[in-house]
Amino acid sequence: MDGVTPLFLTRSDLPELLIQLQHAGYRLHGPQIRDGAVVYDQLTSVDQLPQGWQDQQSPGSYRLHQTDSQLYFNWANGPQALKPLLYPARETLWQAKRQADGSLQFIVPDEQLEKVAVIAAKACDIAALKLQDLHFTQGEYVDPGYKARRDGLFIVAVNCSYAAETCFCVSAGDGPLHQDGYDLCLTELEQGFLIESGSVIGEEILQLLPLSMATETQLNSARDQAENVAAMQQRQLAPIAPDQLQSKRDHKQWDDIAERCLACGNCTMVCPTCFCHRQHEEPELNGAESSHVREWDSCFGESHGQLAGFQVRQTVRQRYQQWMVHKLDAWQEQYGRSGCTGCGRCMSWCPAEIDFVAEANLIGSDKA
Ligand code: SF4
Ligand code: SF4
Known part of the structure; x- marks a missing residue:
């Protein structure tokens, strides 16, 4: 959060962010509770967000419980990250059809650019997204399906306000705060959200929102929150040098x-x-x-x-x-x-x- 002073979006104005993204042509994809876990799926309203829910995790265990908090994003994660959105678990790469003359016609599915805005991407998952980008789009062969989905992706990141017992993004070097890789970044506080843009299209959406300048108190709360999340992480992965394992x-x-x-x-x-x-x-x-x-x-x-x-x-x-x-x-x-x-x-x-x-x-x- 260095550099430009963040702006502030009240909690009651969060629906306006979703509305502006929809007006810009994005299908919303965000966190909600299903089958006892936080999952990402199609989103149409803030009412679907997991407000007040929190996860408790340990090796072999994932449990959700409701708290009296007003926060929408006060949970660590669920079983999915952004991976299924860009790299589906199952995908048809091409089809072959025998023609009347006996020859084969190969048909590659037309990759339509669908614009999707993902809400509440966590720092560890954006770090993972960068790795998947490297694998699928920056090598010798580019995966056309992944690239089409990635090109249409708008990322609304959220800085974590809570870490589960299994989280260790600090020692992995990927959290808890977002550094880059997002279009908009939210830090959720009791009254609302600090909000920053990280791209030109993010800034365009930002300009459409009813915002005020963030106060010193709000900035201090965000700093304290980030320190608390880092301090909550008891688990640390020791550095591993190449060839060490x-x-x-x-x-x-x-x-x-x-x-x-x-x-x-x-x-x-x-x-x-x-x-x-x-x-x-x-x-x-x-x-x-x-x-x-x-x-x-x-x-x-x-x-x-x-x-x-x-x-x-x-x-x-x-x-x-x-x-x-x-x-x-x-x-x-x-x-x-x-x-x-x-x-x-x-x-x-x-x-x-x-x-x-x-x-x-x-x-x-x-x-x-
Ligand atoms: S989750 Fe992975 S480590 Fe655990 S039992 Fe299955 S394969 Fe083994
Ligand atoms: S902790 Fe590391 S290895 Fe385990 S699921 Fe997350 S990114 Fe993969």
Whole structure:
């Protein structure tokens, strides 16, 4: 929040932000409560936001409870980040149709630019989005579907006012405050929101809102809130140097983890930076048409390690090792930073209560 003095939007004027985004042609996508969790889905009104709800998380546990707070965004996260919005769990990449003369016609779905405004993106999830951008749009091959969805995305970020027991964005270097990567950024206080723009289109929306200058008291409250959120984070991931985990592939703790891990893949599904997928054909019964489908995959699955008829990761030990060593260690060479942004989801949604941070710290720090 350095630089330009933020402006202030009252709580009762929050609907105006949603209205202006809709007028600008954006479909709204935001947090709401469903099946006992905060999830992101189509949003039409502030009434759908999880006002007063808060999550309690620990390895193997996610629970929501209602508080008497007026805050809309006083929760840490749910099982989704922004990943399903830009990189769907299942997507048809192309279709093949046999023509009357016997030839095949290949049809690539037309990627329409749909403008979507996502409300309440957290700092760890924007950090993850930047990594997915790097993977899908900045390599040698650009993913056209991801790029089309990304180009139409407007991001309303929210600075966290609460950290769950599983959060560790501070030690991951990605939170709790947003630095960049948003169009608008909100900091929610009791009476309303500090609001800043981070892009030209964000500034255009900002100009349409009924705002006042933020007061010194409000700025101090925001500073205190950020310090509190950082102080709430008891869990810390120790720095991991390149090759630090690679060189510990014989460590005995991998055996201990493998005895508990169910190889269910939950951790990879909820992780906002995981991008592994598989592709397959789905032929129609008429024998003349087929769809080529991409679905999320997990390094914990048997088929993931099947290469040229040989299973390269036969044991759960090897698969867990692949997940952690790639995420925290090999990513540094591949993408210039760790693949973990400290969201904590892989712990909360692990049915075996495996503590990713504790295991990484133990293996990484052991001199053995
Ligand atoms: S590894 Fe775990 S804590 Fe890190 S970004 Fe993925 S889900 Fe979040
Ligand atoms: S670490 Fe947990 S969530 Fe991940 S595959 Fe193993 S049991 Fe499933």
